[in-house]
Amino acid sequence: MSRTTPLFVTPLYRARLADHAPAVDADELAASCFSIAEDDEAGQQWCEDNDFPGYTSYASLTDLPWRFSIFADVVKALDAHVAAFAEDLAFDLGDKKLRLEDIWINILPEGGIHTSHLHPHSVISGTTYVAMPADTSAIRFEDPRLPMMMAAPGRLKDAPDSLRNFVYAKPQVGDVLLWESWLRHEVPMNMSEDERVSVSFNYAWG
Template identity: 30%
Template sequence: MEDAEALNAQLLAEALARRAASPGLDRSNWQGWHSEDDFFGRTEPGCRVLQDHIVQAVQICTMNISPSFDFTHYQIQAEGWINVLPRGGLNTPHDHPAWVWSGCYYVSVPVGDKELSGNIEFFDTRTNVRTLTVDGAACFASKFVMKPRAGMLLMFPSYLRHWVYPNDSDEDRVTIAFNLRFARNAQS
């Protein structure tokens, strides 16, 4: 995202204030902190800016895969949360059932001691689907590993199973994760 440094500084301050005020939740996070799922109800300035960016990204991604999708017939339902992973913290393999889009915004991505530190890995849980392949075609790979960077907004279908490699840095890795879906309006 453009001008991510100023937004990230604001979001980091808001995230650390939330962490100080809440014990958090236990979900896929291991040795880390996970806020309540109320990000889209937050009114802090950085949260409001990121909420708008996420909704715009969902609209763009949805139109890319379904150009005739009529947003006027739907409401967007969303949940989001903050993850803080200290050294050794990770997110275990999981997916996000009952949602359409999932994603993550990267507030702080420290450089770790190991190359895979903090990377996100997506993998195909189907068995025996890779009997044939095309050399060099990522779409046939059984897994996909991505190195995020601060200011990146990543979106993916919620059914994709994924996990986050351990943070091998002494600096916290801070992200804001989210899920969105469409609910048809009553009059539609």
């Protein structure tokens, strides 16, 4: 009897930020993101210079947990989530830990997109979601084998997620998504009139 065995799994971790302490007030986190964006002139200028839609603190504020206590609480919770995901991945970390490398705010307005990219210098990347309007865009993940599939037929519309070339994950406010940093992903155009707000981050090893 024949048997098909899945190989080389691409894992995606999904949980609620509140599953690990300390508790983070969602309204306070959202208000902090908007307040920081309003005051961050360097970040605003970077977005303007680089035609970046909306706002990101990626190129301007590298010390959010030090500046704002609510982000210190977010990081404490994320540390626990990342440790759990690393265990799921069977990582042999030796005597080194996965540590936060970067954390930044994203505010995506109507019509804004984050084009396809990956995070090559990190081990685990992820996002926690602060504001997700009902009709805003999901995050799209790309099968890392796709460039090698030049002659392959397409997949059926009802193919399971594990066999799709692209998978859309629609998170809710308070969710945390984690993935290995080599996984290519993007945020399609925000079709909502309201802003889509998230906090993204990278963890490195050692």
